[in-house]
Amino acid sequence: MADPAPGAKEVVVRVRACGLNRLDLWMEEGKLPVTTALPRIPGGEIAGEVAEVGAGVTEWKAGDAVAVQSNIFCGECEFCARGDESICLKGKLLGVDLDGGFAEKLKVPVSALVRMPNGVDFVTSAALTLAGSTAMHMLTRRAPVHAGDWVLVIAGASGVGSAAIQIARELGACVIATGSSEAKRKFALERGAGHVVDSSNPDWPAEVRKITGKRGVDMVVEHVGGDVLGKCFTCLARGGTIVTCGATAGREVSLALWPLFVKEQRLIGSYGRNRADIAATLDWVAKGKLKASVDRTYPLEQTRAGYDALRARTVIGKVVVTP
Numbered sequence: 001m002a003d004p005a006p007g008a009k010e011v012v013v014r015v016r017a018c019g020l021n022r023l024d025l026w027m028e029e030g031k032l033p034v035t036t037a038l039p040r041i042p043g044g045e046i047a048g049e050v051a052e053v054g055a056g057v058t059e060w061k062a063g064d065a066v067a068v069q070s071n072i073f074c075g076e077c078e079f080c081a082r083g084d085e086s087i088c089l090k091g092k093l094l095g096v097d098l099d100g101g102f103a104e105k106l107k108v109p110v111s112a113l114v115r116m117p118n119g120v121d122f123v124t125s126a127a128l129t130l131a132g133s134t135a136m137h138m139l140t141r142r143a144p145v146h147a148g149d150w151v152l153v154i155a156g157a158s159g160v161g162s163a164a165i166q167i168a169r170e171l172g173a174c175v176i177a178t179g180s181s182e183a184k185r186k187f188a189l190e191r192g193a194g195h196v197v198d199s200s201n202p203d204w205p206a207e208v209r210k211i212t213g214k215r216g217v218d219m220v221v222e223h224v225g226g227d228v229l230g231k232c233f234t235c236l237a238r239g240g241t242i243v244t245c246g247a248t249a250g251r252e253v254s255l256a257l258w259p260l261f262v263k264e265q266r267l268i269g270s271y272g273r274n275r276a277d278i279a280a281t282l283d284w285v286a287k288g289k290l291k292a293s294v295d296r297t298y299p300l301e302q303t304r305a306g307y308d309a310l311r312a313r314t315v316i317g318k319v320v321v322t323p
C-alpha cells in the first residue's frame with residue numbers, strides 16, 4: 001500500500017503499536033454486520049507518533065505521541081454535539097470502514113487524536129485504548145459503579161474484562177470475575193478480583209449468588225451475549241444493572257420481562273468510547289491505577305501469527321503488533 005498523505009484537517013500517524021482485537025478476526029472472517037470494501041488494512045487500537053500534518057492542523061506537530069480514537073466521528077451531528085461520539089450518526093470504524101493500524105502509517109482526522117501522557121509507552125497504550133477504554137466507557141459513563149457495589153465481570157481475563165476488574169475495584173466495588181480455566185481465574189485474581197467463579201461449570205450463577213449471600217450483584221459487565229446474558233440476570237440483585245458491549249456467543253437472546261420490571265433491573269447497551277474515555281484510560285495508566293496485560297507482541301510481518309494465537313484462544317491478555 002502506498003504511504004497515506006494527509007488532507008485538510010488530517011494527520012498521518014507513524015504506528016508504533018496496534019492492539020489486536022476479536023473485531024479484527026470477525027472482519028477477516030466476514031462476520032461483522034457491515035460490508036467492508038477491500039482492500040482494507042485492519043487494526044483499530046493504535047498508538048504512535050504524528051508523522052505529518054495536513055492543511056489547517058495547528059495543534060499537533062511531527063513527533064507528538066498519540067493514541068487514536070478508533071470510532072471516527074463526524075463532530076457535527078446531534079450526538080457528537082453533546083459529546084457522544086460513540087453513537088455518531090456517521091460513525092466509521094478504523095480497521096473496518098477505514099484503513100487501520102496494522103501498517104507503518106495511517107491517516108486519520110485530526111479530531112481522532114488523543115495526546116499520550118508522559119510515562120505511558122506505545123505498547124501499553126495500544127493494549128488499553130480499545131478494550132480498556134470500552135470498559136472505562138461502560139463503568140464510568142454508561143453505568144457508573146459506586147463504592148461498595150458488587151460487580152460481576154464476565155470473562156475477567158479478556159481485554160474488556162481485565163480492565164473492568166481494575167476500574168471497578170479502583171472505584172471501590174467488590175469484584176467477582178468469571179473464567180473458564182484455572183490460568184484465567186488466577187489472572188483475574190491478580191488483576192484485583194476478590195472472587196472468581198468457574199464459567200465452565202454450567203451452574204456458575206449459583207456460585208455468584210452464594211458469594212453475595214443470595215443477594216446478587218449490583219452490576220454485571222457483560223460482553224459475551226448468547227446464553228450468558230440470561231445467566232447474568234440470574235446473578236443480578238434487585239435494582240441491578242447489566243451493561244453489555246458485545247455478543248461473541250450470540251446476537252439474539254430471549255428476555256424474561258416479568259423479573260426485569262418487578263425487580264427494577266436495567267439492561268444497558270454500550271458501544272465503543274469517546275475521546276474523553278481514552279484520555280481517562282491513559283490518565284489512569286499514568287497514575288498507576290490501571291495496568292495493561294500484554295500477553296505478547298509481534299512485528300508487523302508476523303501479524304498472521306498474532307491472529308492465529310487470538311483465534312486459538314491461547315492468549316491471556318493482549319496481543320500487540322509493533323510495526
Ligand SMILES: [Zn+2]
Pocket residue numbers: 073074075076077078079080081087088089090091
Ligand atoms: Zn456525529
